[in-house]
Amino acid sequence: MTMTGPLLAILLQAAATPTPVVPKPAPPSPDAALARMVALYDEVCLQTFPIDGGVDKLMAAKGATALTPEQVKVTLVDDPGRGWELEDGDRTLYVFLELPPFHACSVRRFFPDAIPDLGAYRVVADRFEADHPSFAPVTPYNADRGDLHVHAVGEQRRLAGGGEDSLFVFDQHVIDPAKRAGGQTAVNLRFVHQIHTGP
Template structure:
């Protein structure tokens, strides 16, 4: 009986831990993200019906229109959540006038670098079989405590342009690391812009 009383006393004396914040996203597996981008946005897009079929085949979860609007704003389109093990990716299809397919992932980082080699590898293969792509100057800027890095390759089309982009946002201001503000997107985009 003394052991039970001691255990009960210890249990009462043990402080209850504070509620934990929601779990941070797993580090982005750039290789898996790039493979999905290659399959969905480089090999299947811009044939929208085939992208719909691919998402169904993958068991992707269609996103409600209000969630799609968070990313696409007023532009028309649709989106899916794709689970791949411990990773969840978002695939968005933006409909004309800005016809685009993107794969996005949330990351929780404070400025650590992301190895974009897997993205560059799939884009290099695509560019090797499609003429006239040219790398544009990279973009690096910091706004509101968030560092934005962008890379783009572009080629002219008879009535517009085709663009391949990667946009990586990293938090650099620790004051932004409060619950709900730590997730920043990594985006791979294939865009076809048509002049009106």
């Protein structure tokens, strides 16, 4: 059957029309909550710490609420230190300053059920490590502690005077099936900069 007339014209036009290029979907935008957490960690723990007085002034300037000694003890147990909280939408950002010999600055936040992509964290950590050479990866840590699973990764460098300078990322979540079924699926994420100068 020979096609003529309008139908043939339509078919020829369709054949001559380039196949439309469907753009690839854009990668997901960085998680806004994680971006705020990373920015706070960079400012407080990488740029200001280990100058404790500087951390105190910065947290005051941000209007952070100081935690009571009892609240600090829940996290640091018997280690000396202090802490603050900052409201961040429907969640809270926590900053802890642990005093020597394990001198550490950390920023902590809960995420609803999984941690976002940590690319934003890697940007600031890589920049800090580039400015302070000799960091090397540490063996990842995985352990179950009661109802919690704790996972940690990081990098560390030896200090000339002894001790170590370390950057860690910890995440922990409830592993008890009954508790998870009941809604306890939040993940506790924390970024830590620790300087250990003891023996």
